[in-house]
Amino acid sequence: MFLLAFLCFALDFTAVASTDSAGLSPECRIDTLLYNGEHAINMVFAAEGYRSGELEGFRKLGRGLAEYFLSAPPFSDYTEDFNIFLANTVSDESGISSPEEERNTFFKVRAGNHGIGRLLVPEDIGKCEKALDGLLPGWDFICICVNSKEYGGGGGDLTVVTGHALAGEVLLHELGHSIGGLADEYWSAAEFIGEFPNMTLSPDNAPWSGIPGTGTYPLLRPDGSTAAYIPCRTTENSAYCKMGMLGKDFCPACSKAISAAIEEILVNRRRNVPDVL
Known part of the structure; x- marks a missing residue:
């Protein structure tokens, strides 16, 4: 085990x-x-x-x-x-x-x-x-x-x-x-809205564009207006996304951002640390 x-x-x-x-x-x-x-x-x-x-x-x-x-x-x-x-x-x-x-x-x-x-x-x-x-x-x-x-x-x-x-x-x-530098995929406060790997104010230029399994969905304010756009719609029955609801998997956009951040650290670490003989 x-x-x-x-x-x-x-x-x-x-x-x-x-x-x-x-x-x-x-x-x-x-x-x-x-x-x-x-x-x-x-x-x-x-x-x-x-x-x-x-x-x-x-x-x-x-x-x-x-x-x-x-x-x-x-x-x-x-x-x-x-x-x-x-x-x-x-x-x-x-x-x-x-x-x-x-x-x-x-x-x-x-x-x-x-x-x-x-x-x-x-x-x-x-x-x-x-x-x-x-x-x-x-x-x-x-x-x-x-x-x-x-x-x-x-x-x-x-x-x-x-x-x-x-x-x-x-x-x-x-x-x-x-x-991963990710945003919450739910409304909490205006100060947490912006450009992130999983949030954008420009739906035509979403950073997750082209990633399979993603889309462009509005993130709504309490008054029903659109605050930003996110890569998936989280509901009780959806598979994604942990940034919107606990118990879900990370969506493909969020998973890719997390993996990319980890890979970047590892590449830099291997570049700066000599191999042990």
Whole structure:
């Protein structure tokens, strides 16, 4: 089984980062779940809102998310091209901050960004990246795992998920943003409308033109007017797309964008890292 082969790679080492202006804890144990070499892409799952005695819960969540990630297309095509690590970052308090309550946590993730309760974003992404630079130099993608069972997440420069029952699906959707540079294929706010691999304002010049299995469909505002155009129409009975509804597959346009982004990183990595003799 894939699970057994996957977990056989588990080994531990300790990383120490210097304390920075964010006041983040300087010590963190790094668990290596999967290692495919220097050419591989470094994915880090990091704990947020977990006190030291709660980290086993984070490790269980992180292992499950990593397995879910590697088993889902198109990421499953690249199981030998990722290194996967768990960063056991310790917070002073459990949970995360919200508009109603402040929590002292490692990455300072907050719920309720842009007026959207489920949208989880760190207060200062730059400080988060600096902290990970000290803990695990050379990381490519970070997924912050929040100590909460509430539904929510975020994607972009960093990916954020919770321990909700749909966390695996949320992870894949958010990695569509973080890795593939994809847009949501549903209306959320005007600021998220624009030109993306899976969204366009110019239907005659759609970036997915010519990709089999795609079309050009309007993305509607709440008032029924057209905000943009997307490559598929997501319904309860449709096969696509995860960027429009959890539980669906990525549509061909989104899959191609994700694969192209991964391939670009791998080409650059192989160009810059000498082969091991």
